[in-house]
Amino acid sequence: MFGTVFVLAIRSIRRHLLRSFLTILGIVIGVAAVVAMVTLGKATTSAVQQQISALGTNVLQIRPGQGFGRGGGGPRPPDFDPEDVTAIEQQVAGVTAVAPQASTTATAIYEGANWSTTVQGTTNGIFTVQPWPLAQGRIWTPAEEQAGKSVCIIGNTVRQNLFRGGEAVGHRMRIGNISCDVIGVLSTRGQAGFGGDQDDTVVMPIKAVQRRFTGSRDIRLMMVGVDQAYSTTVVQAAISDLLRERRNIAGGKQDDFNIFDTKQISDTLTGTTTLLTRIVAAVAAISLVVGGIGIMNIMLVSVTERTREIGIRLAIGAVANEVLMQFLVEAVVLSMLGGLVGLALAQLVILAATPLMQVPWTFDPTINMVAFAISAIIGVVFGFFPARRAAALNPIDALRHE
Amino acid sequence: MPDPLISLRNITKVFGTGPTAFQALKGVDLDIAAGDFIAVMGPSGSGKSTTMNILGCLDVPTGGTFLFRGHHVETLDRDQRALLRRKYLGFVFQGFNLLSRTSALENVELPLLYRGDDRKARRDAGMAALDKVGLANWWDHTPAELSGGQQQRVAIARAIVTRPDVLLADEPTGNLDSERSVEIMELLSGLNREGITVLMVTHEPDMAAFARTVVHFKDGLVERINANHHEREAVSV
Numbered sequence: 188m189f190g191t192v193f194v195l196a197i198r199s200i201r202r203h204l205l206r207s208f209l210t211i212l213g214i215v216i217g218v219a220a221v222v223a224m225v226t227l228g229k230a231t232t233s234a235v236q237q238q239i240s241a242l243g244t245n246v247l248q249i250r251p252g253q254g255f256g257r258g259g260g261g262p263r264p265p266d267f268d269p270e271d272v273t274a275i276e277q278q279v280a281g282v283t284a285v286a287p288q289a290s291t292t293a294t295a296i297y298e299g300a301n302w303s304t305t306v307q308g309t310t311n312g313i314f315t316v317q318p319w320p321l322a323q324g325r326i327w328t329p330a331e332e333q334a335g336k337s338v339c340i341i342g343n344t345v346r347q348n349l350f351r352g353g354e355a356v357g358h359r360m361r362i363g364n365i366s367c368d369v370i371g372v373l374s375t376r377g378q379a380g381f382g383g384d385q386d387d388t389v390v391m392p393i394k395a396v397q398r399r400f401t402g403s404r405d406i407r408l409m410m411v412g413v414d415q416a417y418s419t420t421v422v423q424a425a426i427s428d429l430l431r432e433r434r435n436i437a438g439g440k441q442d443d444f445n446i447f448d449t450k451q452i453s454d455t456l457t458g459t460t461t462l463l464t465r466i467v468a469a470v471a472a473i474s475l476v477v478g479g480i481g482i483m484n485i486m487l488v489s490v491t492e493r494t495r496e497i498g499i500r501l502a503i504g505a506v507a508n509e510v511l512m513q514f515l516v517e518a519v520v521l522s523m524l525g526g527l528v529g530l531a532l533a534q535l536v537i538l539a540a541t542p543l544m545q546v547p548w549t550f551d552p553t554i555n556m557v558a559f560a561i562s563a564i565i566g567v568v569f570g571f572f573p574a575r576r577a578a579a580l581n582p583i584d585a586l587r588h589e
Numbered sequence: 590m591p592d593p594l595i596s597l598r599n600i601t602k603v604f605g606t607g608p609t610a611f612q613a614l615k616g617v618d619l620d621i622a623a624g625d626f627i628a629v630m631g632p633s634g635s636g637k638s639t640t641m642n643i644l645g646c647l648d649v650p651t652g653g654t655f656l657f658r659g660h661h662v663e664t665l666d667r668d669q670r671a672l673l674r675r676k677y678l679g680f681v682f683q684g685f686n687l688l689s690r691t692s693a694l695e696n697v698e699l700p701l702l703y704r705g706d707d708r709k710a711r712r713d714a715g716m717a718a719l720d721k722v723g724l725a726n727w728w729d730h731t732p733a734e735l736s737g738g739q740q741q742r743v744a745i746a747r748a749i750v751t752r753p754d755v756l757l758a759d760e761p762t763g764n765l766d767s768e769r770s771v772e773i774m775e776l777l778s779g780l781n782r783e784g785i786t787v788l789m790v791t792h793e794p795d796m797a798a799f800a801r802t803v804v805h806f807k808d809g810l811v812e813r814i815n816a817n818h819h820e821r822e823a824v825s826v
Contacts, residue, residue: 504675506668
């Protein structure tokens, strides 16, 4: 019996191509929307995670002041000093390295080319804290660091603009008022997640930057690497206690510094994008349901329009179940067809949108299968009512129907 | 005399309930012998269509007994009656009632599809039936591409493709001109000679003249039954 009704359903769909197409349009759009939204949402989430993991996953950033920015009124809290760095490195368990940072902007000059860039003073610890390998050359030695030698490691953007893409290591360039030896080139990192070119930088030993540029021992930022085996929360608390003690903050008072956990940011952002993906997918799912109602609508009209046909079928010996199955199978075949077309459309949308959104192209088999299954289920659910109505027709009345 | 193929005893039919109830049949008795060609006549409202619907197992009587090949039909449920129609009955309607946008062959094959025949069997039987009504060359035409007479012949092919015992025709010539009408009647007569029992409702005496037996209905009862052998010979040229 199933073979029979399947043949009948296919014939009926083929005979009314335009109507069939209009019927499935809702499902097509619904499925395409759900699949495209979920896939793009997941791609965005993974892109955000990727960008954040470039900062280093187990990294604490410590700055003076409360939260982002300078905060309200009152005296500006003091910056950190090199003793703070040593104290954290030596007294807090689970710390792999502490990289202090002092930065400024300066113009770099090499053979007539000049380029304004960021100069970051730090220690070798930065290369432990952040996964940012060198493309060429070497990092400075502890002796060079201790002496505050004028050596620099340059980012790729600086290399492109100053050395025109040529050899940089071993050459001497001017930066601000001093000259320095280029000892290394950083590997390309690309755009930062929130604007700005991460490769547009010159890294030098912090003592050199403090002495030649900022003129003080102040440290604005400390990057602390945390051992994988330790919880960042525990390490954060330990650092907080240590700094409060060193900065003489009384029991009831608030911290005058803040510790930022990149893992926390990562989790928050991932949570946000996941939530947004769910909301958009939910909206898309509603359109899928609306598509199902569209199928029911057309099928009901079709039952009325084909009343006489149903009468003929009943008269020549179709049992009620066969008529019911024919209309049900017709609805299911239609909605599954809509599901397939929707999946194809979704792939096109994803292909077109990924370069615009700057997220990687991905294919998620689960959502594709789920969306397709839902389209079939919609066919059954919304096709059943019209099919039952068709099967319940009285053959005599159906034959007389004009 | 052998047992009749169909036997109606005291068949009544009431439409509606309460004060608006209408008694369409008031106790119809009718025996139909296998191989007969019966024309049912009578003014509208006389109960002839209701009787045909009951005989065609499309409707059930309110009271009385309906024997088909000695089996009670009045107690069958909806699906059992559908299966009985599928196996033993063929229908031809006044309005042809072919599926639109569907080729003549697919229309004719439809009853076989419900019977579960395979593709080849359907095609062979369908073509044979079309050949019988003289439309084998028109098998791929849709009803819109066929004349009224041709459409009715496709409908007859559809009715006989299952080799039914009984062919029920409800005013089969009602929508056709007299020339086409005679063609259809000759076709039905030929099928009858091959052994199919034909039951036909008509209000045209010219068409009734083709039948062996004419049953007249009046006021929900059988008024009289005439046999007319010689008339049929005279008319069919």
